[in-house]
Amino acid sequence: MKLSQLIAATLLCCTSISAVAAEREIDRVAAIVDNSVVLESDIVDIVERVKRNAAAQGQTLPSDAALRTQATERLISTNLQLQMAQRMGMQISDSQLDDTIRNIAAGEKLSLEAFRQQVVAEEGNYERFRERLREEMITNEVVRANVQRRIYISPQEVDSLIKLMEEQGASKEQYNLGHILIAIPAQAGTDDVNQAKERADKVMELLRSGSDFKRIAIASSSGAKALEGGDLGWMNINEMPSLFSEAIRGRKKSDIIGPLRSGAGFHILSIFDIRGDNVADIKEVRSRHILLKPSIILSEERARTMLAEFAAKLRQDDSDFAELAKQHSEDPGSKLNGGELGWAEADIFVPAFRDTLNRLEINEISEPFRTEHGWHIAQVMEKRTVDATADKKREQVYRMIFNRRYGEEATNFLRELREEAHIEVMSEQ
Template sequence: MKLSQLISAALLCCVGFGSNAAEREIDSVAVIVDNSVVLESDVTDIVERVKRNAQAQGQTLPSDAALRTQATERLILTNLQLQLAQRMGMQISDAQLDDTIRNIAQDEKLSLEQFRQQVIAEEGNYERFRERLRDEMITGEVVRANVQRRIYISPQEIDSVLKMMEEQGASNEQYNIGHILIAIPSQASAEDISEAKDRADKVMQLLRDGSDFKRIAIASSSGANALEGGDLGWMNINEMPTLFSEAIRGRKKTDIVGPLRSGAGFHILTIFDIRGENVAAINEVKSRHILIKPSIILSEERARTMLADFAAKVRAGEADFAELAKQHSEDPGSKLNGGDLGWSEPTVFVPAFRDTLNRLEINEISEPFRTEHGWHIAQVLDKRTVDATADKKREQVYRMIFNRRYNEEASNFLRELRSEAHIEVLADN
């Protein structure tokens, strides 16, 4: 019996007893993905969620069949990343998940219960939201772990970009980019490439005739952000893939650019918006932290409780933050300095740490929060705005190059992961 048949049999539920017993299918397999499956209910869940979001934003959508295709592809990639995470021994604990949800609720200025009720009102199922968020956290870590090691940036590259920016009088303008990818197979024939080019030209014509970019992206794009209407978010031009930055430079809002050929296929771009001309200042914080790493001996909850107790004692004047860091912190780089991290831009830290520093007021001590390094409490000692000096510009350029390279390599990594997998989309779904 095939894997799909075995799993489908397991998803049948017997109702009643005796000769009148009836079988009721409670779910079915939509796709076999290596050693796992994508269920029909998961595909339906994404399609319905996209529809709800589109309705709330007044966004038109393509057909249900197009939505289903995009949702299925999204779930295939997620499933492959989760299988890889399992092989790598990568997990997100309930404590990490709870802390991330707490941070999201704080960002939206809601209590945990208010946030829970908002999720239920918008999505109907809070537990499903939790598990989807856990999967997103795990897949994010999988991509980071596999992509960061591929990236090396030489001092010569930084010098070259700095020189180019000075010659071109480049500003810190940010572009909100829309992206449609008409993909070609990894070992494409001349016929494959010709067919993809024809599809890209047809998409370009639709866009020139006034079709909505996001709707076309959802219907046609093979890019990772297709279900978001191809929205890549805000990027400085030097953070974009080189192919994109060269094509976008000098363009204005709503321009349609493409098709642009790369190894992945044909790309079509638009500029949804532009912001932040000639920003020359950098916001920095002076901060310190205490890090406790959970282990076989020290549980997640115990690590969190220890830090909550430290924070309470410091706030009450019963303990000194620096002394507690020297005694207990497991960050060797800051421990001897009382947890002091010096002056830095919050963006140099991992996302959970960055977001916490951005929320804190001067002298405020955070609640315990989780990053991939362990549990932390942090305190912002001061804030300042500084000019973009030569050293700071080099740091900014490094991050721009890193972000650009990261985006390119992340796309390559996911494409490789997909091409090496056994995927069987079941025809009767």
């Protein structure tokens, strides 16, 4: 029996109706992905969610078959990343997940209960939302861990971009880009490239004749944001891949640009919107923290409990934060400074830490929260808004280059991950 048949068979069950036994398929394997599977129910869940979102936004959609293909591709990519996370020993604890949900609710100015009700009203199942968010957090960390080490930015590159921006006049404009990728295989031959170019030209014809960009993206794109209609969000021109930034200079809202050739395939862009509020002012916080790293000796629960005890004592002025950090913190970079992290933008920290700092008032002590580094408590000591001085400009430019490279390298990483995997998509039954 083939592997696909064997796995599919394990997901069938029999039920008895009256005296007659009848087989009933409760789920089936839609694709085999290395050592795991994509289930039909997961594909249906994504398709239904995309339809609900599209209906709420008045967005037209392609055929169910096209939606199904995109949902399958999304799940295959997610599955591969989750398998890599397992090999890396990467997990998101319930506490870390709860912190993230609390931050999301706070960002929408909702209580946890109100946020839960909103999720149930919009998606129907809160527990499914939680697990989907956990998967998203894990896959983001997998990509970050694998992509960051690929990126090196020299001081000379920063200097060159600063000089270029000064010569051209630093653009304050941000662009909300739409993106369609017509992919070509890594080892593509001439015929593969020509076929991809033909498909890209047909997509351009459809778009120029008035077809909805987001609908075409959902139907045709191989990009990571295909199911979101190709929406890449807001970016400064210097944060985009060079291929994109050079192509959109001087273009206006609603322009269709492409096809643009890269190693990944042919790209088609649309400028959904332009805004000019790339503010030069920078919001910084001066913060400190205490970090405990769970181990064989120190359990997750014990680490969290210890930090909760520290936080209670600090709120009652029974302890000194700096002394506790020097005695207990396992962050070698800040331990000797009493846990102080100095002045910085909150965005430089990992998401859970960033969100906690953004939520805290001055001098407030956080509850224990989990990041990939371990358990923390944190305190914001001061906040300020500063001008983008020369040093800050260098930091901004560095991040622009990093963000540009990160997007490119993330695409390459995910493509390599897929090409190295054994994937078998089952035919629909």
